[in-house]
């Protein structure tokens with residue numbers, strides 16, 4: 536019989552992050568499909584009681600915790616020791632965890648210590664009788680493979696945006712606190728803090744509710760026969776700032792910079808969405824000055840509600856690729872919407 540173990544780590548404030556709640560939805564969905572399996576939860580962090588309470592109603596029959604100042608920070612040696620202890624205590628055969636930077640770093644090592652295997656980017660669970668199969672995207676999510684393994688424990692990390700956030704009432708559950716000895720050999724790495732770009736310097740925001748795509752139209756001659764690059768930059772950045780949106784781009788726009796043309800300094804190839812770019816996940820998307828050609832739109836696979844602004848009534852978005860197309864001047868419309876935000 537399988538034992539499903541859901542693993543999470545706390546954030547700095549002792550709460551669980553969005554990715555943890557989403558992966559928990561995946562784990563509870565898996566438990567529902569594998570009704571004979573035992574279901575357990577394991578949490579690591581500095582102080583884990585708030586996190587344990589938040590997930591107490593998920594239906595798990597056992598809750599394990601490794602807590603203390605040594606486990607408050609993301610350090611491979613202490614994280615590996617803590618997770619190893621939880622997996623052994625739970626007798627885990629299937630381990631589901633969010634694909635956070637902290638877990639991505641440590642879980643492959645834990646799988647190795649336990650003689651298990653790990654698969655990343657899991658996009659769904661299918662249970663066929665007693666056999667678990669996972670779905671995983673390849674080739675920029677254009678091919679979905681269904682995989683199974685006999686080796687246990689089987690570690691599975693789930694990307695953000697795949698499952699909805701788990702929500703449920705709290706329950707009174709006993710937490711089994713595990714003691715993991717930490718000697719100096721596990722403390723060789725000192726975590727001194729985080730260095731992150733300023734929020735306004737970071738235009739790719741995976742957690743944003745909205746993907747704002749800018750196409751090459753922003754750099755083209757407009758109705759007055761002139762290009763308006765400064766105006767375009769101010770309009771795009773103004774909207775991003777107010778809407779806290781993530782910035783995507785068409786290939787044509789980001790390619791311009793490599794051709795030595797004067798384009799936007801806040802944009803790089805990392806922003807490119809599409810067949811040879813990224814396939815981000817956001818609940819909503821707004822395309823502006825972008826034609827909506829197929830190689831671009833394939834990158835919108837995981838965007839929920841899609842809207843576009845284009846001067847051309849026959850652009851690609853009008854061909855069934857957007858839920859709403861505003862036939863309008865994006866300069867005017869985006870400026871107006873920003874004013875209203």
Ligand SMILES: Cc1cc2nc3c(=O)[nH]c(=O)nc-3n(C[C@H](O)[C@H](O)[C@H](O)COP(=O)(O)OP(=O)(O)OC[C@H]3O[C@@H](n4cnc5c(N)ncnc54)[C@H](O)[C@@H]3O)c2cc1C
Nearest residue numbers: 750751752785786809810811812824825826830831846865
């Ligand atoms: C193998 C291959 C892979 C590719 N991979 C990708 C990819 O990953 N991602 C990608 O994006 N593309 C990709 N492409 C390129 C893609 O086919 C298109 O060429 C590209 O997406 C076009 O970019 P665009 O829509 O910004 O520019 P354009 O096609 O030039 O469209 C600009 C649009 O702006 C509109 N516009 C101009 N001014 C305004 C205004 N004031 N208000 C509103 N609208 C305005 C115009 O009406 C026009 O529709 C790929 C192509 C190939 C062959």
